[in-house]
Amino acid sequence: MTAPRHADPPARIVAKLRSICLRLPESHEEKAWVGTRWMIRKRNFAHVVQIEGGWPPAYARAAGSDGPLTVLTFRAAGLLHETLRTTGAPFFEAEWGTRWGTKVMGMAIGRDVDWEEVSVLLTESYRLLAPGRLVARLTATAGSGAGSSRTAGSR
Secondary structure (H helix, E strand, C coil), X not given: CCCCCCCXXXXXXXXXXXXXXXXXXXXXXXXXXXXXXXXXXXXXXXEEEEEECCECHHHHHHHCCCXXXXXXXXXXXXXXXXXXXXXXXXXXXXXXXXXXXXXXXXXXXCCCCCHHHHHHHHHXXXXXXXXXXXXXXXXXXXXXXXXXXXXXXCC
């Protein structure tokens, strides 16, 4: 049996996510075991994966799809987590990743994705994992488009 072939997420989606994630203080991008992820220090606050033929299986199970489907995972907590968990498509809760008082949530990225909503969700994911001094920098630059000081589910 041969190993499954890793399909990369569409370049235009990775580029759009890159433009959102890399404007957050000290964030960086790296190739993940599958797909692309964005990190703050050693913590993953966003990860985009392409599901094809039921692979990767954990993502396919969580999203309820064998693909083809592009999914974005991120961290959520509190009211935001509860809201997304109960909203349904395009959101789903991952079966892994309860750390730092957060939960991994996922979102199917379709043609009609609301990039402003994605920006808010990823800013909040970053906010949950970043050191306080970086969160303070983010809040201080809210007027410059780096994210708002308040997002749904903020602490």
